[in-house]
Amino acid sequence: MTALDSDDLAAPATIEEFRERLAAISEGLPRRLRQCADHIAANIDRIAVSTVAELAAGADVPPSALMRFCQILGYSGFSEMQKLFRDAYSPGFPDYSTRLQNLKDGGTGTPSALLGEFIEAGRLSLEALAKSADEAALAQAVDLLSAADTIHVIGLRRAFPVAAYLAYVFDKMAVPAMLHEGTGKLDHRHALRPGDAVLAITFAPYSEETIALAQDARARGLPVVALTDRITSPLARASDAILTVPEVDFGAFRSLSATLALAIALAVAVGSVRG
Amino acid sequence: MTALDSDDLAAPATIEEFRERLAAISEGLPRRLRQCADHIAANIDRIAVSTVAELAAGADVPPSALMRFCQILGYSGFSEMQKLFRDAYSPGFPDYSTRLQNLKDGGTGTPSALLGEFIEAGRLSLEALAKSADEAALAQAVDLLSAADTIHVIGLRRAFPVAAYLAYVFDKMAVPAMLHEGTGKLDHRHALRPGDAVLAITFAPYSEETIALAQDARARGLPVVALTDRITSPLARASDAILTVPEVDFGAFRSLSATLALAIALAVAVGSVRG
DNA sequence: GTAAAAATGGAATAAATATTCCAAAACGCT
DNA sequence: AGCGTTTTGGAATATTTATTCCATTTTTAC
Numbered sequence: 035m036t037a038l039d040s041d042d043l044a045a046p047a048t049i050e051e052f053r054e055r056l057a058a059i060s061e062g063l064p065r066r067l068r069q070c071a072d073h074i075a076a077n078i079d080r081i082a083v084s085t086v087a088e089l090a091a092g093a094d095v096p097p098s099a100l101m102r103f104c105q106i107l108g109y110s111g112f113s114e115m116q117k118l119f120r121d122a123y124s125p126g127f128p129d130y131s132t133r134l135q136n137l138k139d140g141g142t143g144t145p146s147a148l149l150g151e152f153i154e155a156g157r158l159s160l161e162a163l164a165k166s167a168d169e170a171a172l173a174q175a176v177d178l179l180s181a182a183d184t185i186h187v188i189g190l191r192r193a194f195p196v197a198a199y200l201a202y203v204f205d206k207m208a209v210p211a212m213l214h215e216g217t218g219k220l221d222h223r224h225a226l227r228p229g230d231a232v233l234a235i236t237f238a239p240y241s242e243e244t245i246a247l248a249q250d251a252r253a254r255g256l257p258v259v260a261l262t263d264r265i266t267s268p269l270a271r272a273s274d275a276i277l278t279v280p281e282v283d284f285g286a287f288r289s290l291s292a293t294l295a296l297a298i299a300l301a302v303a304v305g306s307v308r309g
Numbered sequence: 310m311t312a313l314d315s316d317d318l319a320a321p322a323t324i325e326e327f328r329e330r331l332a333a334i335s336e337g338l339p340r341r342l343r344q345c346a347d348h349i350a351a352n353i354d355r356i357a358v359s360t361v362a363e364l365a366a367g368a369d370v371p372p373s374a375l376m377r378f379c380q381i382l383g384y385s386g387f388s389e390m391q392k393l394f395r396d397a398y399s400p401g402f403p404d405y406s407t408r409l410q411n412l413k414d415g416g417t418g419t420p421s422a423l424l425g426e427f428i429e430a431g432r433l434s435l436e437a438l439a440k441s442a443d444e445a446a447l448a449q450a451v452d453l454l455s456a457a458d459t460i461h462v463i464g465l466r467r468a469f470p471v472a473a474y475l476a477y478v479f480d481k482m483a484v485p486a487m488l489h490e491g492t493g494k495l496d497h498r499h500a501l502r503p504g505d506a507v508l509a510i511t512f513a514p515y516s517e518e519t520i521a522l523a524q525d526a527r528a529r530g531l532p533v534v535a536l537t538d539r540i541t542s543p544l545a546r547a548s549d550a551i552l553t554v555p556e557v558d559f560g561a562f563r564s565l566s567a568t569l570a571l572a573i574a575l576a577v578a579v580g581s582v583r584g
Numbered sequence: 585g586t587a588a589a590a591a592t593g594g595a596a597t598a599a600a601t602a603t604t605c606c607a608a609a610a611c612g613c614t
Numbered sequence: 615a616g617c618g619t620t621t622t623g624g625a626a627t628a629t630t631t632a633t634t635c636c637a638t639t640t641t642t643a644c
Binding site: 056076 | 395541
Binding site: 064098101110 | 604611
């Protein structure tokens with residue numbers, strides 16, 4: 035009895051069943067077959083129009099591994115499995131804009147409609163960022179942060195996710211960084227040492243703690259990089275480099291797509307200069 | 310000069326062009342070829358998943374007639390024509406891997422170039438989300454979370470920014486929610502009470518703490534909603550609703566645009582159901 | 585009605601694709 | 615480390631599918 039023949043039940047006859055089976059078995063699969071499961075799962079909508087060789091290449095396994103995988107799922111082979119997806123292949127061409135329209139048309143207030151709105155908001159933000167990005171400011175920000183000993187990242191409330199992600203990326207790239215959280219009303223201001231730099235993130239309504247930390251750092255002669263929403267932000271006068279992000283709000287909530295894109299680009303650039 | 314070689318222009322390169330060409334030529338075609346044109350026109354969305362023999366049978370002509378028809382349209386044969394429809398099914402993906410490669414190689418690029426790549430990655434992720442979003446799963450997730458007393462949000466490492474943002478949004482909407490952080494190896498598992506629900510977020514490589522919390526909740530009969538990268542995720546079997554996000558990650562660098570869009574949509578939908 | 589041109593069907597062939605099989609490698613167990 | 619078991623890669627084969635070719639039929643023009 036092996037992992038391969040432990041599941042010789044009937045083959046899934048619907049796509050829903052297929053998904054379930056996939057999720058159920060992929061747990062205890064050996065390496066190559068696991069790759070098949072993952073790639074298939076991630077490209078379920080391409081099975082109908084792909085060949086064994088194409089899918090195998092995508093999963094980075096030999097074709098025979100993919101054949102085995104189909105058989106573990108209960109099919110006689112790839113063709114039988116593919117038939118399920120070819121028969122079910124009804125949707126015309128879900129090109130992005132029509133599908134997005136569908137998501138929105140689901141009636142206002144439904145989750146799908148909301149999702150459509152947020153996707154669109156994110157897309158618009160990214161496009162606006164592409165147009166408005168200030169290369170000089172970005173380059174300067176990279177210079178300042180690359181030269182620093184430790185980078186102090188601060189962002190609270192809605193800027194906190196961005197700060198947290200920056201801290202994560204810096205950590206992964208082995209860049210010394212410290213995430214300042216507002217917990218317990220401690221501002222950890224003593225952690226700022228000569229040679230360090232501050233990366234402050236805040237959006238309207240601006241968080242006082244963030245501004246205070248930036249000003250404090252500035253007063254001690256440390257460089258401050260600001261990631262904010264407009265150049266008239268209170269952070270502007272306390273910063274040596276100011277990066278602005280045009281984020282589109284939908285309702286009361288901001289998508290953060292553009293902010294994160296800019297943040298990662300900044301972090302990776304700093305990481306590669308240092309590395 | 311015959312009807313067959315009267316139109317040896319370049320083959321249509323887009324589906325739009327294809328439709329136009331079809332309409333333009335079908336007028337003056339002999340009987341069998343006319344049948345081909347009619348059947349193709351009526352089944353344009355099945356070209357990608359059909360064989361010559363199948364389409365020919367549908368049009369009630371021999372395969373050779375259909376081959377001729379493809380050639381009249383300007384293609385070298387059926388396969389070339391079919392390729393148009395197979396590729397068109399997932400536009401944007403062809404050059405996706407090239408972009409990914411650029412991003413990996415681009416460590417030497419300028420910060421602005423990096424920013425451009427991340428913007429593009431975010432944009433593609435959002436488009437993919439628009440195409441692949443599972444409306445049923447989303448609706449179910451909203452139901453489960455709306456009915457809960459307290460929503461426990463957990464996401465660590467790179468999923469932490471998403472969890473943090475969800476916690477922020479829930480808080481703003483006055484939805485009782487608790488953000489579980491892994492700090493101090495405390496898992497706060499005792500905080501799970503009957504009537505609560507868990508919203509777990511994790512991406513490969515999956516964080517054990519997150520999975521453990523989800524399993525624990527499930528074992529106690531609490532509903533679990535998963536936000537993850539593929540349905541083969543280890544979270545899948547511990548979840549009552551599973552939302553997947555097509556976000557490609559480059560080592561430590563994941564754009565999160567699509568993930569955040571989905572997360573906010575979920576949170577806002579839950580908030581509005583609760584009133 | 586006849587001859588030339590066009591269109592057609594089906595059999596033959598070529599190409600692509602799926603599938604099997606087995607030797608070699610990796611793994612797990614004592 | 616040594617042995618039996620599981621997993622793997624790739625070459626060999628089988629099958630399906632696309633494509634060409636040409637003899638035959640149909641159409642057209644006079």
